[in-house]
Amino acid sequence: MNATTTPALMTEAEILAAPESDYMSARQLAFFRHRLQTEMEQLLENAHETTTHLQDNEATPDPSDRASVEEEHTLELRVRDRERKLLKKIGEAIARIDAGEYGWCEETGEPIGIGRLLARSTATLSLEAQERREKLKKMHGG
Incomplete structure (x- = not known):
């Protein structure tokens, strides 16, 4: 693929507006x-x-x-x-x-979510899985 056939990068707004199927x-x-x-x-x-x-x-x-x-x-x-x-x-x-x-949670396999990935592009967990992990850490003094 050369530069003339490469589609333009999406913008943040386009990603946020994209349907879930995308x-x-x-x-x-x-x-x-x-x-x-x-x-x-x-x-x-x-x-x-x-x-x-x-x-x-x-x-x-x-x-x-x-x-x-x-x-x-x-x-x-x-x-x-x-x-x-x-x-x-x-x-x-x-x-x-x-x-x-x-873009997929390493714990649950569910989508991490565009908003979370825009905020933290290295995220490996969905917000729910991350919150569960943090609660467990607090309970076990980690």
Whole structure:
């Protein structure tokens, strides 16, 4: 398929307005794949900027300045660690698209729902299944 025959990506509004029978159609999957890939590219760019930023900072002789810089680096690395985990989830979501499993709850097999996927494109559980899992965690002190 060349670029001239590829259908245009759906918009969020078009996805929300689509009938239930279109759930996880090829066009909807293309929309979510594009969204996930764009998010992945942004996270990778952020990681590169962090690496560059950490390498560029020179040691400062003033102890209080050095403490501030170190605290800033720690916070930045914590954010990047969260993003690294999100990158893994994005990769898994793209693999689910490839396997034909994207958009379906891994616990119940029910649709996760367009609204939930638009809010969290890496979701693997329906809202009900997620809430059940969270209640169980609280009950068992997890």
